[in-house]
Amino acid sequence: MAKLARLGLSEEEVERMAGELSGILEHVDRIAELDLDEVEPTSHVVELENVLRADAPHQSLPPEVALASAPDPADGAFRVPSPQAEE
Amino acid sequence: MSELLALTALEAHRAMVAGELDASEYADAWRGAAAGDELNAYLWRDEGGDAPAIAVERPSIAPVAVKDIFCTEGVPTTAGSRILEGYEPPYTATAVRKLLEAGAPILGKTNMDEFAMGSSNENSAYGAVLNPWDRERVPGGSSGGSAAVVAGGLAPWAIGTDTGGSIRQPAALCGIVGLKPTYGAISRYGMIAFASSLDQCGPLTRDVSDAALLLAILQGGDRCDSTSVGLPKAPSLPDREDLAGLRFGVPGDLTSHAFDPGVRAVFESTLEKIESLGGEIDTVALPHAEHGISAYYVIAPAEASSNLARYDGVRYGTRAESSGDVIEMYERTRAQGFGAEVKRRIMLGTYALSSGYYEAYYGQAQKVRTKIAGDFENAFDQVDFVVTPTSPSVAFKLGEKTADPLAMYLNDFFTVPMSLAGIPAISIPAGLAEPEGGGPKLPVGFQIAAPAFAEQKLLNAAYALEQGIGFDARPEGVSNG
Numbered sequence: 114m115a116k117l118a119r120l121g122l123s124e125e126e127v128e129r130m131a132g133e134l135s136g137i138l139e140h141v142d143r144i145a146e147l148d149l150d151e152v153e154p155t156s157h158v159v160e161l162e163n164v165l166r167a168d169a170p171h172q173s174l175p176p177e178v179a180l181a182s183a184p185d186p187a188d189g190a191f192r193v194p195s196p197q198a199e200e
Numbered sequence: 201m202s203e204l205l206a207l208t209a210l211e212a213h214r215a216m217v218a219g220e221l222d223a224s225e226y227a228d229a230w231r232g233a234a235a236g237d238e239l240n241a242y243l244w245r246d247e248g249g250d251a252p253a254i255a256v257e258r259p260s261i262a263p264v265a266v267k268d269i270f271c272t273e274g275v276p277t278t279a280g281s282r283i284l285e286g287y288e289p290p291y292t293a294t295a296v297r298k299l300l301e302a303g304a305p306i307l308g309k310t311n312m313d314e315f316a317m318g319s320s321n322e323n324s325a326y327g328a329v330l331n332p333w334d335r336e337r338v339p340g341g342s343s344g345g346s347a348a349v350v351a352g353g354l355a356p357w358a359i360g361t362d363t364g365g366s367i368r369q370p371a372a373l374c375g376i377v378g379l380k381p382t383y384g385a386i387s388r389y390g391m392i393a394f395a396s397s398l399d400q401c402g403p404l405t406r407d408v409s410d411a412a413l414l415l416a417i418l419q420g421g422d423r424c425d426s427t428s429v430g431l432p433k434a435p436s437l438p439d440r441e442d443l444a445g446l447r448f449g450v451p452g453d454l455t456s457h458a459f460d461p462g463v464r465a466v467f468e469s470t471l472e473k474i475e476s477l478g479g480e481i482d483t484v485a486l487p488h489a490e491h492g493i494s495a496y497y498v499i500a501p502a503e504a505s506s507n508l509a510r511y512d513g514v515r516y517g518t519r520a521e522s523s524g525d526v527i528e529m530y531e532r533t534r535a536q537g538f539g540a541e542v543k544r545r546i547m548l549g550t551y552a553l554s555s556g557y558y559e560a561y562y563g564q565a566q567k568v569r570t571k572i573a574g575d576f577e578n579a580f581d582q583v584d585f586v587v588t589p590t591s592p593s594v595a596f597k598l599g600e601k602t603a604d605p606l607a608m609y610l611n612d613f614f615t616v617p618m619s620l621a622g623i624p625a626i627s628i629p630a631g632l633a634e635p636e637g638g639g640p641k642l643p644v645g646f647q648i649a650a651p652a653f654a655e656q657k658l659l660n661a662a663y664a665l666e667q668g669i670g671f672d673a674r675p676e677g678v679s680n681g
């Protein structure tokens with residue numbers, strides 16, 4: 114699960130969290146017993162129509178501003194380590 | 201000077217309009233007060249002219265303390281996280297922009313639980329905030345800094361965010377007013393996302409009138425947030441003096457659970473106060489509300505695990521040293537940048553959304569959400585408001601609940617159902633109670649919830665009740681307010 118979430122947890126963290134999460138899930142599991150087969154799920158509470166706008170270009174952040182907070186900007190782009198580790 | 205600071209924001213505004221109070225002088229007085237922060241409540245303060253992008257040339261309304269979750273151009277914005285240390289956003293959140301346009305200077309950015317995950321402010325990467333009533337106790341969370349500055353005489357008013365109680369609970373624990381508006385009343389643009397279907401901005405103030413004034417400034421639809429619709433009508437100042445003809449429903453399904461006897465005593469005396477003001481007390485059924493915590497702690501972490509995927513050390517924030525590939529860089533950055541509670545929620549959310557568990561957890565929780573919203577709809581056929589205590593206890597001691605995440609989550613027992621239903625709810629200070637285990641008395645909050653978009657009615661009733669209660673206790677040493 115930590116792999117999926119891209120979280121590099123230590124052995125100790127994994128062990129502690131496993132205990133904590135099972136305690137929380139035990140509480141959460143109470144809703145598993147409710148009979149809700151016929152109920153529609155709610156993902157958004159306020160009734161809304163989809164909001165659309167004209168597909169027209171508008172001002173966006175200049176590249177240098179968008180890059181100003183990046184840890185490693187280079188040549189007008191975000192630089193990241195290679196997807197394949199060096200041998 | 202302290203006379204100036206004793207004014208509520210509304211009184212100050214009226215004095216400014218009448219030409220009896222110089223707004224710049226008043227803002228300077230508050231900057232001076234904020235500089236005396238001994239509660240670790242501010243993460244950044246404007247010492248005067250520090251942030252040209254958010255400067256207000258002609259102040260005309262009281263300066264505001266802003267939770268550090270609102271992006272503010274050129275001002276450090278961390279959301280209480282190490283992973284955003286040093287981040288200065290290139291734009292300003294709509295809520296903050298509206299304050300500036302109304303003539304309200306920004307006094308500072310307030311400390312908070314990391315990414316708004318917490319009920320005690322102990323999850324901030326920048327240290328816990330102390331409760332001005334007792335510095336060995338928590339101010340509540342996650343908007344603990346915003347509540348502490350208002351209660352501690354370090355700001356006239358503040359804004360925060362509420363996902364499952366994060367405005368109402370700290371307001372209750374600090375003895376002030378906190379309002380979570382209807383979902384969609386205020387734009388979320390530029391408000392760092394925790395759980396997008398629940399997050400909502402709102403005011404933390406000394407009294408109900410100030411909450412109405414601040415809500416009137418903040419509310420409104422915004423093309424940058426397609427879920428924002430605003431209120432049907434901008435709220436006006438409440439002036440109702442009695443509660444005649446109004447019905448208040450007590451949900452036995454929630455209040456029959458165990459909570460602090462001191463809190464119960466204040467809750468019951470407040471119900472009597474409602475009756476003495478002409479209101480009627482009924483019992484209502486919210487049969488699914490007690491499952492709110494279970495549903496909330498699936499939905500909110502699920503949305504958080506998705507929202508927080510953006511913190512990967514590429515576009516902003518910090519990046520961990522790493523000699524390996526990009527995946528290793530992500531994993532190290534997130535391991536070093538996030539605190540324990542955020543990691544716990546990301547893990548919980550990733551699990552709830554993973555293939556094979558999705559229907560059992562996330563799907564089921566969304567169905568519980570439907571039932572809870574339906575329970576409120578049924579209740580509002582019968583009564584005007586639903587009332588509960590805001591928090592099951594008064595402010596607890598620092599460290600008291602950090603070892604048990606579930607015990608911490610149960611603080612949100614009374615506030616989470618309204619968040620899941622998307623309806624507005626306000627906490628007002630209703631009295632003082634001794635904490636379990638003894639000690640000086642601490643504030644207790646009373647929560648009133650109303651149907652969606654019924655903010656005006658809610659504010660009017662809260663105002664009448666506030667006048668009837670006449671809560672005037674202040675933390676020791678706080679003379680203003």
